[in-house]
Each structure stands twice: as structure tokens, then as C-alpha cells.
Amino acid sequence: MKPKLRMKEREASMNVSRRTVLGAIGLGMALPSRSWAQEAPRGITAPRVFGSFDRNAARCAAPPGLRKILVFAQDNNREFVQGAARGMTLAAQQRGLAFEIALADNNPATMVEHVQRAISDRTGALITAPIDVATLAPVVRRFIAQGGYVGSIVPPPATTILNAPQLATGKALGDAAAAYIKTKLGGEARVVLLTHDTNQFLAQRFVAIRASLKAVPGVRIIADISPRTVDKAGGEATMRTILLAHSRIDVVLGADTVVLGALAALREARLARDEQFIGGIDGEPEALAEMRKGGPYKASISLASPIFGYALAQHAADWLEGKSVPQGLDILPTALTRESLLGFEADLADPAAVYQDPSRRDAYLRSYGNICYDSRSEFVDFGWSSEMK
Incomplete structure (x- = not known):
């Protein structure tokens, strides 16, 4: 049984028009006789x-x-x-x-x-x-x-x-990326951070990610930017802009949804490589599917x-x-890899x-x-x- 989507259906019946409501909010005016x-x-x-x-x-x-x-x-x-x-x-x-x-x-x-x-x-x-x-x-x-x-x-x-715990969440992803750069990429990597720094409540996760990457001398952060929208479209649009200046990208980190969009842009430009480290936060099903396939998506920090x-x-x-x-x-953040998905997905299902x-x-x-x-x-x-x- 699907939940009812009644809110949108009833918008037309509001006694105060949307234009009046939004105008009052935008100008700081009092709304007419509304609690x-x-x-x-x-x-x-x-x-x-x-x-x-x-x-x-x-x-x-x-x-x-x-x-x-x-x-x-x-x-x-x-x-x-x-x-x-x-x-x-x-x-x-x-x-x-x-x-x-x-x-x-x-x-x-x-x-x-x-x-x-x-x-x-x-x-x-x-x-x-x-x-x-x-x-x-x-x-x-x-x-x-x-x-x-x-x-x-x-x-x-x-x-x-x-x-x-935002610092712990960011550290889990940053540490996983740093370890991969050291062991698989010879200690050198060009990194893109797709942040939420415009949201003060999520910014700390990227403070922790930057700290983890700073410990690897060969890391170069070539883009550190917040996509306009926190979704695949926002990540894809941002990555397309980044690719105008940089054709080689080794690591992409951020929320799963924006990172998945960035991966789509890399594939569109034929610049996705299996040896890349694409990593996200949230444990989204599409990210987990990418991890199961192998390829560039290496880790997701799940928030279940x-x-x-x-x-x-x-x-x-x-x-x-x-x-x-x-x-x-x-x-609590859970660091997921291709090997640890089975038990996690069973928990999400129930x-x-x-x-x-x-x-x-x-x-x-x-x-x-x-x-x-x-x-x-x-x-x-x-x-x-x-x-x-």
C-alpha cells in the first residue's frame, strides 16, 4: 500500500493563495489572519x-x-x-x-x-x-x-x-580514500570533493575528509565545491564543469547521490576508470549496486x-x-565495501x-x-x- 500524496492534491484549496503566502514570507510581512x-x-x-x-x-x-x-x-x-x-x-x-x-x-x-x-x-x-x-x-x-x-x-x-556524528562519518570516508591512495595509487591523486559546506550542520564531515587527505603528501585537491542541488543532477552538472579544466581525476568524494551524478558525467566523457576511488556517504542502493559490480565505486559510508x-x-x-x-x-556510520554488503542489505530489508x-x-x-x-x-x-x- 503506497502512502497517500494528499498534500499536493490539496494545495489548490488553500484559502490564502500561494502568491500571497510566498510574498509575505519573502518580504517579512504578516500573513492575513493565519495562526x-x-x-x-x-x-x-x-x-x-x-x-x-x-x-x-x-x-x-x-x-x-x-x-x-x-x-x-x-x-x-x-x-x-x-x-x-x-x-x-x-x-x-x-x-x-x-x-x-x-x-x-x-x-x-x-x-x-x-x-x-x-x-x-x-x-x-x-x-x-x-x-x-x-x-x-x-x-x-x-x-x-x-x-x-x-x-x-x-x-x-x-x-x-x-x-x-559528522566528524566520524567524514573520517571513515576520508581514511578509506587515503588508504587506497597510498596502497593503490602510489601515494598521488587528483581529488574532487563535492561538499555540503553551504549546510553548517553537515560541513564537519568535510573538515574530517580534508584532514585525512592532508596526511597524504601526494594528494592534490583540484575541486572543492558544493553542488547546487543535493541530488544526481547536481553532482553531474558540477562534474561536467570541473571536467572543462581537468581531464584526469583519481578520487571523488561526497554524498552518494551527488557522487553518482559525478560518476555519470565521468562516464559520459569516457574518463571513468576502474582504478579510480569513487566514494560516498549514505549507503544508497545505487551506490551499493555500483560497488557490487566492481569498477570505480569503492566505498560508501552508510547511514542506514x-x-x-x-x-x-x-x-x-x-x-x-x-x-x-x-x-x-x-x-552511526558504517563503512561498506564490496565484501561487507550482504549482512547490511539484509538489515535494510527488515x-x-x-x-x-x-x-x-x-x-x-x-x-x-x-x-x-x-x-x-x-x-x-x-x-x-x-x-x-
């Missing part, structure tokens, strides 16, 4: 280190007057977030939640409209993969103030922030999106039942079994802090990471 125009209170804004999550914490009140619906405000259709949506779908079905996907197609204004509609519908739970934090954050705070659960994939604000999607949806259901949920959720088995779950997820409806004012409103000291 989302009111300034919502902030949560925890000063960085804080959370202790371990207490799974036996006392129950609190269930949010009153909210509908048992989980909406996923999805940024685009890259495989990483599709995997998260698969996990959410399964958990929602098991917990009796209706599930809807609100696809923004990389348009920040569309995502804002989707969350505004969720507020009007008194939706009970929201999971976001934000495109533009500045425009989305005010309406997310309104959703939280209404009593709903919010899980966010990396940026605040949210009831539960899902993040990877079906497993964390399943966990976030479980927390959403717990929240609506008056249970305590984590404030921070680590998705995220429910992983989540229910503490030893298997702890290999992928780590939970911090406690929050429930009664303490909802303590939502996370800063860029949380477990690597904070």
Missing part, C-alpha cells in the same frame, strides 16, 4: 549535551485534539530519503498511523506550504528533511507549539534531531536510512500515546527486526535525552550533535 503568522516560542537554543535516553521514563499526557497522522516533509526523491520513507511507512502501518508524503521537489517555499497545511489539519506528527532551514524553522516551531511531534533529519528545530526512518516513525507514535522520546538520535533487537539496533542507532508532550517546550532549537563537548 502560522504568529511568532512561536523558541526551544533550547544554547548548545546542550544530553545524557543517554531513558527508555523507562514516566509517561505523560498524550497531545489532545491532534489527528493520528504522520507527514513526511520530503525534500526530493534521492534514494537516501526514499529509504527513510520506506522505514516510516512500515512503522506507521504497524502503529496504526496514517502516513502521507509531502514532496517539495527541492522547493523551500513548497515545503513551508506543506507544513502550514499540516498545522491547519492538526496533524499529530511531522518528519522533515529540510531544504532551507531559515524559511522552514518558524512554521516548524508553530507545529511544535500546537503539540505535535517533529523529527528532523539533521537541522533544528525539532522534538527529535536525527544526526550522524530505512532503519532511522523506522525509528523516527516509532517515536512519533510513542509521542502521540504520551510516551517519552529521545531529543537526539545518532545514526528495519523492524533491527529495531526490536537491542544489539542490532545499537549498531546503528544511539539515543540521547528525553522529551514528551508535557515537556515539549524543551524541544531542540540548536544544531545538536553527539560530538559536542
